[in-house]
Amino acid sequence: MLSSSLRVAVATLVVAAAVLPATAASATGPAAVSGSGGAGSTGGPATGSARAVTAEVDLDVSLLNKAVDVPVNIALNKVESPARRDGSVLTAKVDGVDQQGPVTLVKADVGRSVTTVDAKGAEASVELVNADVHAPGLPLTALLGLEALSSRVTCPVDGPPTAEVTAPARLTVLGKPVAVGLYAPTKVDVPAVGSVSVEFSRRSTTSSTAAASALEVRVELNPLNLNVATVSGTVTIASVSCEKPAPTAPATTAGAPTTPPPATPASPAAVKAADGTASGRGAAPQAAGERLAATGGNGTGPLAAGAAALLAGGAGTLWFARRRRAHARRH
Numbered sequence: 001m002l003s004s005s006l007r008v009a010v011a012t013l014v015v016a017a018a019v020l021p022a023t024a025a026s027a028t029g030p031a032a033v034s035g036s037g038g039a040g041s042t043g044g045p046a047t048g049s050a051r052a053v054t055a056e057v058d059l060d061v062s063l064l065n066k067a068v069d070v071p072v073n074i075a076l077n078k079v080e081s082p083a084r085r086d087g088s089v090l091t092a093k094v095d096g097v098d099q100q101g102p103v104t105l106v107k108a109d110v111g112r113s114v115t116t117v118d119a120k121g122a123e124a125s126v127e128l129v130n131a132d133v134h135a136p137g138l139p140l141t142a143l144l145g146l147e148a149l150s151s152r153v154t155c156p157v158d159g160p161p162t163a164e165v166t167a168p169a170r171l172t173v174l175g176k177p178v179a180v181g182l183y184a185p186t187k188v189d190v191p192a193v194g195s196v197s198v199e200f201s202r203r204s205t206t207s208s209t210a211a212a213s214a215l216e217v218r219v220e221l222n223p224l225n226l227n228v229a230t231v232s233g234t235v236t237i238a239s240v241s242c243e244k245p246a247p248t249a250p251a252t253t254a255g256a257p258t259t260p261p262p263a264t265p266a267s268p269a270a271v272k273a274a275d276g277t278a279s280g281r282g283a284a285p286q287a288a289g290e291r292l293a294a295t296g297g298n299g300t301g302p303l304a305a306g307a308a309a310l311l312a313g314g315a316g317t318l319w320f321a322r323r324r325r326a327h328a329r330r331h
Contacts, residue, residue: 048122048155048245050081050115055090055106055128059219059233061136063096070096072136072233076106077113081122081242084114094136098227103136117245121156124240126214133235135221137228143196144217145172149237153210155244161210165201165238168214173198180215194221194231214238 054077061070076090090106097103108131115124133144147170155161171178173188173196180186180200189195197218204211215237222230 137223
């Protein structure tokens with residue numbers, strides 16, 4: 001009887017120890033999965049940009065009868081993506097210049113600026129045909145005369161940016177025909193009028209941007225006419241730039257759920273002993289633990305309490321058997 005009682009207690013404790021890690025793992029597993037991260041986020045694609053200007057005038061005009069400077073900052077067909085503008089005449093009212101009506105700064109047969117931005121990339125282009133550029137104080141002499149030129153930049157999402165410039169078929173500076181240098185500015189000096197420096201085809205590209213200008217003209221003039229003492233500044237012809245849209249960021253995947261470690265199986269002898277002699281007692285704590293795990297609770301407490309009760313029961317059985325055997329010997 002003593003041996004049988006001890007075997008029952010020990011087998012029950014072994015079964016409880018085997019079930020305990022599995023119950024704890026099943027209780028903590030779902031909580032770890034739910035805390036591993038929410039739904040993935042995606043960054044929206046940043047929009048690209050494009051800019052185009054047919055002609056841009058940035059001059060400083062000094063007058064003879066006044067110790068003041070008159071800034072002239074104006075542009076023809078200045079657009080930003082996405083847009084298109086056609087215009088062939090640029091005029092400005094320059095205060096202090098003795099001239100009836102506004103000053104005509106640019107006059108052309110064709111002037112066009114176009115910009116586009118879409119999912120494939122950004123692009124800008126300028127076309128200018130048969131144009132004359134004037135400066136305040138020189139109404140009869142064209143600062144620049146050109147037959148045709150164009151510039152274009154592209155910033156595709158899936159390729160490198162590019163910049164292209166088409167040279168003018170004909171170019172005059174202050175009435176003089178000139179050949180534009182490809183590697184250095186061309187300078188033209190006119191006695192009693194001033195000097196003009198012309199730089200052709202300024203281009204630059206990076207991994208995400210492109211920019212170009214067909215002509216950049218630096219002006220230092222002293223017309224001494226129409227109350228204009230000096231004119232200085234910059235005239236830019238066919239200026240374009242673009243920046244590619246950022247590619248769509250890939251979606252961030254949620255973290256994979258953590259797989260709980262497998263429970264350590266009980267030894268066959270312990271399971272057999274538990275099934276044969278203590279199945280009624282072992283089933284109740286296990287079922288309680290499963291119910292607690294299903295609702296997010298922890299079944300460790302009931303299992304430990306059941307195991308302690310079984311151990312106490314085994315010890316009591318041992319004490320009672322010894323007492324009975326000693327009583328039998330006395331009689």
